[in-house]
Each structure stands twice: as C-alpha cells, then as structure tokens.
Amino acid sequence: MIKxxxxxxxxxxxxxxxxxxxxxxxxxxxIIDNLNKAGGQCIELYPDxxxxxxxxxxxxxxxxLTKGLLKQIEPFNFKIHLNQRVEKLxxxxxxxxxxxxxxxxxxxxxxVIAGGVGSFEPRKFxxxxxxKFENNSVLYSIKxxxxxxxxxxxxxxxxxxxxxxxxxxxxxxxxxxxxxRDEFKGAKSSVDKLKQLEKENKIEIFTKYQxxxxxxxxxxxxxxIKHDDGNIKLFKTDYLLGFFGLIMQLGPILDxxxxxxxxxxPVNAENFETNQKGIFSIGDICTYPGKLKLILSGFHEGAxxxxxCFKYARPNEKLRFEFxxxxxxxxxxxxxxx
Amino acid sequence: xxxxxxxxxxxxxxxxxxxxxxxxxxxxxQTIDVENGLTVMEGAVQNDISGIDADCGGSMACATCHVYVxxxxxxxxxxxxxGEDDMLDQAYKPKKNSRLSCQLIISDELDGLIVxxxxxxx
Numbered sequence: 173m174i175k176x177x178x179x180x181x182x183x184x185x186x187x188x189x190x191x192x193x194x195x196x197x198x199x200x201x202x203i204i205d206n207l208n209k210a211g212g213q214c215i216e217l218y219p220d221x222x223x224x225x226x227x228x229x230x231x232x233x234x235x236x237l238t239k240g241l242l243k244q245i246e247p248f249n250f251k252i253h254l255n256q257r258v259e260k261l262x263x264x265x266x267x268x269x270x271x272x273x274x275x276x277x278x279x280x281x282x283x284v285i286a287g288g289v290g291s292f293e294p295r296k297f298x299x300x301x302x303x304k305f306e307n308n309s310v311l312y313s314i315k316x317x318x319x320x321x322x323x324x325x326x327x328x329x330x331x332x333x334x335x336x337x338x339x340x341x342x343x344x345x346x347x348x349x350x351x352x353r354d355e356f357k358g359a360k361s362s363v364d365k366l367k368q369l370e371k372e373n374k375i376e377i378f379t380k381y382q383x384x385x386x387x388x389x390x391x392x393x394x395x396x397i398k399h400d401d402g403n404i405k406l407f408k409t410d411y412l413l414g415f416f417g418l419i420m421q422l423g424p425i426l427d428x429x430x431x432x433x434x435x436x437x438p439v440n441a442e443n444f445e446t447n448q449k450g451i452f453s454i455g456d457i458c459t460y461p462g463k464l465k466l467i468l469s470g471f472h473e474g475a476x477x478x479x480x481c482f483k484y485a486r487p488n489e490k491l492r493f494e495f496x497x498x499x500x501x502x503x504x505x506x507x508x509x510x
Numbered sequence: 511x512x513x514x515x516x517x518x519x520x521x522x523x524x525x526x527x528x529x530x531x532x533x534x535x536x537x538x539x540q541t542i543d544v545e546n547g548l549t550v551m552e553g554a555v556q557n558d559i560s561g562i563d564a565d566c567g568g569s570m571a572c573a574t575c576h577v578y579v580x581x582x583x584x585x586x587x588x589x590x591x592x593g594e595d596d597m598l599d600q601a602y603k604p605k606k607n608s609r610l611s612c613q614l615i616i617s618d619e620l621d622g623l624i625v626x627x628x629x630x631x632x
Contacts, residue, residue, distance in 0.1 A: 217571060289565045289572075298603045330599050352604060357596040382604075400606055417600035419632045420565060420572070435565065465567055 176202045177485035178282040178478075179270055181258050181425075184212020185467050186455030187286030188241040190474030195248035196502055197478060199485050202280075203250060204272055206257040206291035211238035213288050213456075214467075216418065227468055237467070247507040257291050261428045266484070268450060281484040284477055285437065285446075285453040286470070291423055295416035297328070301386050302412070309392035310412045320345045320411060326395055328383060329415035330355070335362040337413065342369055348376045348407065350383070350397055378405070386412065433459060443480030444473050450484050452477040528621040532559050532577075535629045546618065550611040550625060551575040561627035568612035570594060573601035574632060575611040577625040587614050587623070602628055 178194055180187045183205035194201045209215055214223075214234030222231045232240070256274030261283070263269075270278040294312035296302065302310045314337060321344045327334055330351040335358035338349040349366065356363050369375040378397060384404070385396035394408045422435055431438050431447045436459035439445060444452045454473035456465050463469070482491045496502050503509040527543040530553050534540075544553035554562040554575075563574035570593055579587055584607045594613055598604045611625065 295600055295602070331596070352599065353595060355595065357599060417573075419574075419600070421632060435563065 173277045173279055174202055175279045176200050177280060178202075178284055178481045179204065179268075179278045179280045180284045180286055181205075182212060182286035182288055182455070182457075183207070183210035183252050183254070184286060184288050184455065184470075185214055185237060185241055186288075186470030186474050187212070187284070188238075188245060189471045190284055190286060190454060190478055191248070191250050192241070192245045193475045193478035194481065195245060195250065195505060196496060197482055197491060198501065198505060199478070199481060201250050201284075202278060203252045204256060204258055204270075204276075204278075205252065205254050206293075208255050210242060210252055210254070211235070214238055216292055223467070225466060225468065247505065257423060259424050261424075266450075281450050282481040283451045284474075284481065285425065285451065285457055286455045286474070287422070287425060287453075287457045288420065289422075289435065289456055290420040290425075292418040293421055294414070295419045297383055297412070297414050299383050299386060302383075302414075305386070305388070305392045305412070309410060310386075310414070312414050314413070317341065323410040324348075324408060325411045325413060326350060326407065326409040327413045327415070329417075330357050331415060331417060332358040332362065333415035334358065334413075335366060337415070338375060339365055339369065342375045347374075348378065348409070350378045350381050352380065352382050354379045381405070383412075442476070444477040445480055450481075452480055526618065528616045528618065528623065530616065530620070531622075531624040532561070533624065533626045534561050535627055544616050546616050548616050550577065550614040550616065550620075550623070552612075553616065554611065561631070562611060563631045564612060570597055570610060570613060573597045573599075573610065576601040576604070576628055576631060577609055577611045577614075578605055578607050578628065579609050579614075580624040580626065581607060583620075583623050583625075584609075586619060602630055602632070 177199040178201040180191055180201055180203045183203050187203060191201050191203055215238050219235040220233055222233055224231055253276055256272040258270055259273055260271040261268060267279050267281050268283050320341050324346045325341055326348045327338045328350050338347050341347050370377050380400045381397040384398040387394045396404060396406050398404050437446055437453040437457055439453050439458045439460050441460040444454050446453050454477050455470040494502055526546040529541055530544045530550060531539055531541045532554055540559055542553055542557045551562055551564050551568055555564055565574045566572040594610055598608050
C-alpha cells in the first residue's frame with residue numbers, strides 16, 4: 173500500500189503539470205497511466221504534430237511538450253506508474269483507497285482525475301466470436317513475436333502498426349494483410365516495401381475487404397472476409413491480428429459515484445472538486461460553465477486543483493501563496509536554492 | 511416602417527434551417543431542424559440524440575460521430591477531406607457510405623438528409 177498526499181490519474185499534460193504544482197506547494201503525489209509512456213493524447217494521438225497554442229511556446233510537438241513537462245517535474249521525483257488502469261475506489265476514513273489493474277494499492281486523501289477522454293484501449297474486431305479467442309489467437313498487440321514463426325497470420329488494418337508488423341512477420345510467417353480500403357495510412361516507405369514483398373510473393377494483400385466471420389471451436393481455424401462488392405473469401409489462419417487504433421473509454425471511473433454528464437465530470441471552477449469530497453477532476457474530462465478543451469486550460473485547472481488538495485492533505489496547516497521566483501521554500505523543493 | 515415584413519428583409523431575421531433525419535440502429539428515427547452552418551454532429555449533440563458521442567468535439571481527432579449516409583445522399587454531401595478516411599478506419603464497422611458527422615456542414619442543399627447511426631461508437 174502506497175500512502176501519498178495525492179494520486180493523479182492520467183499522465184497527460186494536465187496531470188503532469190498538476191503534479192508540478194503539487195510539488196511546488198510541498199505535496200507528494202503518485203501518477204498512474206494506462207499507456208506505456210507519459211504524455212496522454214499528445215503522445216498517443218499526435219506525437220509529431222505541432223501545437224501552436226501553448227503560451228510562450230510558438231510551436232512544439234506533442235512529444236516535445238511531454239518531454240518538457242517531465243523535465244519540469246524531475247526535481248520532485250514523483251513516481252509514474254505506467255501500463256495500469258485504475259480499477260477500484262473505496263472510502264477509508266478520510267482517505268480514498270485506489271486499486272489498479274497492476275494490483276498496486278494507493279491510500280490518499282486526494283484523487284485528481286486527469287483522464288482526458290478516458291483510457292486508451294484497442295479497437296476490437298466487430299465480429300463477436302473473436303472474443304472467445306482473445307489473447308490467445310486473436311490479438312491486438314504483440315508481446316512475443318516468436319509465437320508466429322512458421323504460422324499463418326492474418327493482419328487487419330491500414331496504419332503503421334499493421335504495416336510494420338506485416339513486414340516484420342513476413343520474414344518467418346505466412347502473412348495476409350487485409351484493409352477496408354485501397355489506401356494505407358501508414359508511412360509511404362512501408363507501403364512501398366509491402367508492394368515489393370507482394371511482388372515477391374512473400375505477403376498477400378487484400379484491400380476493400382473486412383472480416384465477416386471466424387470459425388473454430390476450441391482453436392481458431394479460419395476466417396471469412398467480405399469485399400465491398402459482396403465477394404467472399406475463406407482462409408485458414410492460425411492468428412488474427414487487429415490494428416484499428418485506440419478508442420477511449422471512461423471505464424471504472426463511471427462506477428465511483430461521481431456525477432457524469434455526457435462522458436465528462438462536472439466540477440466547480442473554484443478548485444475543480446467533483447461532487448465527492450477529495451476527488452478532483454481536471455483537463456478534458458471535467459466540465460464547468462465556459463469549459464475549453466485546451467491544454468492551457470488544463471494547466472490552470474491543475475494549479476487550482478493542487479491548492480484544493482492541500483486542505484485535505486495538510487488539514488492543520490495554512491497554505492501561503494508564494495512565487496517560484498522568490499520563495500526560498502519553493503526554490504529548495506525545485507533544487508535551486510543556493 | 512414595415513421593413514420587417516418585407517420578404518427580402520425577413521430572410522435576414524430568420525435562421526435558415528435544414529431538416530435532418532437521424533435513424534438509430536434500432537430503427538427509431540428523429541427529424542430535427544438544424545441551423546445552416548452547424549454540422550450534422552452538432553445537430554445531434556445539441557438535440558440530445560444519443561448514438562453520436564463526438565468525444566473530440568468535432569476536430570476530426572476521433573471516430574465517435576460516425577454515421578452512414580443514405581446512398582442517394584452520399585454523393586450530395588461534401589467530399590471527404592484528407593484524414594477523414596484514416597479516422598474512419600478506427601470506427602466501429604465502417605462501410606463504403608461511412609462519414610464523420612462533424613465534417614458534414616448543414617446547408618440548404620442538405621435539407622432532408624438522412625443518416626443512419628451505427629450500433630455503437632466505441
């Protein structure tokens with residue numbers, strides 16, 4: 173059980189800057205994220221796309237912004253728990269007890285939900301029968317590529333993940349790549365490489381086809397794909413891989429007794445507390461009159477929520493307002509004191 | 511003096527609307543008057559039509575306002591811009607007549623438009 177002043181759910185820009193503000197006022201926090209790296213939507217949806225509306229930064233990419241924010245919180249040594257989703261929340265006295273899918277337990281008087289539009293999860297095949305083979309022969313990510321050696325693998329999707337894996341696995345497996353339209357979203361160099369492999373008969377490509385059925389009882393045996401014009405093809409396959417991008421789901425947060433309005437959490441704009449004492453919500457996931465879904469608004473919300481957390485974390489202390497330029501205490505926390 | 515009653519001036523007072531019909535997966539349909547200039551997505555969200563989520567708020571950064579445009583309307587709506595098909599790859603059960611409703615801007619030409627909503631968005 174990890175005891176801390178604040179648990180932040182979500183390591184996107186809003187969550188990271190809130191952590192900075194907590195560090196500045198002398199509180200400790202732990203950050204949890206479902207992804208395998210910090211940065212949230214910035215890193216998952218647009219790592220290379222420039223952002224033009226961060227104050228005083230005329231242009232930066234999602235990746236650069238994330239790096240900057242991580243550097244900014246370095247002095248505080250806050251731990252970021254990646255690859256785990258928050259699951260259960262319960263009240264224990266004045267504290268909240270939070271359990272993650274990684275079986276970590278946290279005890280804290282404050283929870284800050286900076287969850288964006290929910291946790292990212294892979295989009296799955298729309299064919300229901302796929303569920304029974306999931307994590308077995310129907311996969312949405314690859315942990316160990318050696319399982320595919322000398323096997324037949326059917327890969328669905330048109331983005332970089334689908335193309336990269338099709339190219340990689342074609343070295344040792346019989347690969348079919350299936351996409352719902354003629355164009356591929358992935359890098360041009362990958363598309364060229366695929367065309368080359370297709371010419372050399374090292375890969376089969378089917379476009380304008382989508383998965384329509386799968387067969388097999390205890391083990392996946394075959395799939396049926398359907399062309400836009402109704403034409404149907406049947407194959408035997410050992411593995412089925414789907415790379416359709418990520419969708420965002422609020423998940424267990426829905427069951428925590430919070431008010432929810434159209435997938436967002438209403439808060440008061442004074443300290444961003446929700447209808448539950450000690451649970452705050454900031455960034456894209458919160459809503460209040462005048463809410464703007466901008467990163468800069470998330471920074472402001474994080475700064476105020478951090479102050480809101482102080483009263484529960486240090487009930488017997490009074491928070492004094494100080495500037496980072498002049499406060500000796502803050503400079504010490506930042507490791508800048510002489 | 512009675513300018514407000516003159517048809518030419520009257521057209522400045524009234525907001526131009528188009529009738530948009532949203533048919534849910536279960537067959538239930540709702541027809542709404544949507545102001546010109548708004549999107550088919552905004553028409554649904556503002557009128558509490560469930561089945562269109564629009565998580566990203568209309569910036570073509572997700573695929574949760576996915577609709578199927580009735581065949582005879584598909585060629586009349588504005589064509590897809592770069593990137594829309596890439597997002598539609600991530601939609602639930604995309605078809606040939608799939609569109610993101612945040613990219614369909616209402617105009618007089620779309621008066622009577624019918625869109626079908628998918629079974630689910632996420």
